[in-house]
Amino acid sequence: MAWDWEKLNRQHQQQGGAPPQMEDLINQLKRLKPPGGSLLILLFIVILLIGYSVFFTIESGSVGVVQRFGKFVRIAEPGPNFKWPFGIEKVTKVSQERVYKEEFGFQSNRNDYGGRYTAASDTESVALMLTGDLNVAVVPWIVQYRIKDPYSYLFKVKDPNGLLRDLSESSMRLVVGDRSINEVITKRDEIAVEAQQVLQQELDKAETGITIVTVEMKKTNVPEPVQPSFNEVNQATQEKEKLIYQANEDYNKAIPAAKGEAERTIKAAEGYALDRINRAKGDAARFRDLYAEYAKAKDVTKRRLYLESLQELLPKINRKYIVDANQKNLLPLLNLGKNGGELK
Numbered sequence: 001m002a003w004d005w006e007k008l009n010r011q012h013q014q015q016g017g018a019p020p021q022m023e024d025l026i027n028q029l030k031r032l033k034p035p036g037g038s039l040l041i042l043l044f045i046v047i048l049l050i051g052y053s054v055f056f057t058i059e060s061g062s063v064g065v066v067q068r069f070g071k072f073v074r075i076a077e078p079g080p081n082f083k084w085p086f087g088i089e090k091v092t093k094v095s096q097e098r099v100y101k102e103e104f105g106f107q108s109n110r111n112d113y114g115g116r117y118t119a120a121s122d123t124e125s126v127a128l129m130l131t132g133d134l135n136v137a138v139v140p141w142i143v144q145y146r147i148k149d150p151y152s153y154l155f156k157v158k159d160p161n162g163l164l165r166d167l168s169e170s171s172m173r174l175v176v177g178d179r180s181i182n183e184v185i186t187k188r189d190e191i192a193v194e195a196q197q198v199l200q201q202e203l204d205k206a207e208t209g210i211t212i213v214t215v216e217m218k219k220t221n222v223p224e225p226v227q228p229s230f231n232e233v234n235q236a237t238q239e240k241e242k243l244i245y246q247a248n249e250d251y252n253k254a255i256p257a258a259k260g261e262a263e264r265t266i267k268a269a270e271g272y273a274l275d276r277i278n279r280a281k282g283d284a285a286r287f288r289d290l291y292a293e294y295a296k297a298k299d300v301t302k303r304r305l306y307l308e309s310l311q312e313l314l315p316k317i318n319r320k321y322i323v324d325a326n327q328k329n330l331l332p333l334l335n336l337g338k339n340g341g342e343l344k
Contacts, residue, residue, distance in 0.1 A: 053085035061097035105140030152209030
């Protein structure tokens with residue numbers, strides 16, 4: 001019996017305009033009885049199933065981990081591939097370019113990178129950490145990673161995501177425990193880099209096949225109940241630093257000025273001492289020269305010294321009285337009361 005699809009379609013249109021349904025197609029197949037028809041149909045279905053189970057495609061950026069009866073046998077590269085059918089070989093596709101994300105201490109609205117989140121009841125406990133100066137800080141962070149080695153990721157570790165979370169929390173607590181509360185709040189980038197290095201080392205030791213892309217620190221703070229006290233401490237610390245800065249500023253102004261004044265006084269004293277020494281040396285040299293000349297001609301030198309002394313002294317005397325050496329009585333010559341003069 002030939003397959004008349006157009007006739008079947010016209011019949012259904014006459015019955016109500018609805019297209020033929022699956023039951024109609026099955027009934028039509030039952031009416032087909034070609035020689036060996038059932039065997040051909042069964043063979044065709046088997047071929048389709050075999051082709052479907054043998055061929056598979058791996059997308060770009062991913063690989064396929066092939067297992068034969070549960071045992072790893074090979075890695076399938078991107079593109080068309082084939083495997084043994086009927087469950088003999090199983091393929092697990094693993095994306096190596098996709099970036100997965102794990103969040104710690106908080107929950108975002110959407111998971112854009114895959115991964116999983118901490119339960120809401122555990123969020124606060126994960127973020128609470130003890131710092132090196134025995135303070136408690138709230139430290140939320142994000143770990144982004146890729147799957148570098150699919151074989152290790154699937155077979156070396158039972159729960160790689162759980163291990164990643166445990167190691168991430170352990171690494172972050174280790175790094176934060178070596179810092180003060182102020183460093184945890186202000187130096188988040190340094191902490192994130194150090195925590196990434198520690199975490200990657202631990203993941204490599206555990207052979208998880210995971211490589212860390214980045215560790216991102218969110219805003220860190222102290223627990224909400226102690227925030228007012230912490231703010232007061234910060235204000236007091238800032239005030240202390242301000243006073244210290246002002247004192248250092250005054251110190252830097254006063255000390256250099258005092259040092260400069262002291263240096264100036266020392267230089268002036270040294271200059272005065274050098275001047276007095278030079279003058280004394282000059283006077284001594286002049287006296288030696290004068291004495292040498294005096295020794296050669298005592299009378300002439302004595303008279304010259306006398307005249308030089310008078311030459312220096314007479315211009316300083318206002319009134320001068322020249323008295324004869326033979327004069328016996330000087331008083332009659334002076335009218336002291338009238339002139340109000342003074343004998344010099």
